[in-house]
Amino acid sequence: MTHPVIPADPFTIHVSDGEIADLKARLAQTRLPNEPDGNENWDYGTNLSYMERLLTYWRDDFDWRKQEAWLNTFKQYRATITDEDGADHEIHFIYERSSQPGAIPLIMTHGWPSTFREFLDVVDRLAHPQTYGAEGPAFDVIVPSLIGYGFSSKPAQPIGPAAIAELWHKLMTDVLGYDKYAAQAGDWGSFVTSRLALQHAESLLAIHLTMLPLRPDVKDKPVTEEEAAWIKEMQAWWRQEEGYRSIQSTKPMALAFGLHDSPAGLAGWLADKYYRLGDIDKSHPWEGMEARFPMDTILTQFSIYWFTGTINSANTLYKAGPAENSNRLKRGEKVTVPTAYSEYPMDTLPLTPQSWAERGYNLKRFKIMERGGHFAAMEEPELFADDVRAAFKELLG
Known part of the structure; x- marks a missing residue:
């Protein structure tokens, strides 16, 4: 089912000593802004006391070499894949083959402001469940870095989820040799995975999502009262939180010069989203944040952005995606691939009505999780992995 030899180059992460020293020097020169009274709950954005702690730790205590060594314990590759416009893209990916026969090929796609690191705590749990005392199914786990993110290449012209889906399909079929495969994702990854299911339904066994990005046409079937109330709540939430998306x-x-040149600026911009979207105890300015996202964990994410210089190429997905209009379903269009959806309720968003999920997807499983947030695989790896296994067991028999 797979090529005997992967037609991709093995890849090892290595950041130079000079780059690490430069980061620490920049952190030492950080100028902190004033903070208005009343920002204990991050109402004005990232809290100053949290940032002081984070930046001090990044400068004095964070050991990139230790994290780099851990990242390199995962088998990594880079493959050159040409898109439909003739542009070449270097795709970085983790590839962990299961030790069990009959494993399900599973491509997992992260979103923003995340990196491939988000899924690393669940790779072994999914590929080798017996090691954790869990029953199957088991998976061959593929975790690519989105185009423009991390160790994948930066596109000359930003591309959206539909175009990325085509590259992912080539990765799974042409590079790794799978005829059929499954997919899992959240955030921007859920856009890519939904497009995969629309564009290559014949190859997708099933999909599991933690976000539902497709917007169905409602002309034939008006929204219900429950759906209308949910839409109103969602619109109110976005009015408060959409500043980053608008920019x-x-x-x-306009934003890139500050984030690309200043590690403090980068961290301040990204940290706010982890606070907003994580399952965090928000009764204290930083205790809940640090408990949910330990310093080493979140700073590994931030450091990947910093050392690869990809914050702007990552951010521009927000411009490329809408330009592609890939989240709009045409009249009568629907994902036909069997779909499982798991909603993590502490995502600060109102709970999605099941009927809304059924409008755009061939929904076979709908589950409200007991805890965890937008970065579920990183926040609750055991719970997340158990749910993914249970979902595909139910979908595929």
């Missing part, structure tokens, strides 16, 4: 989807370059 990144219109003028990302």
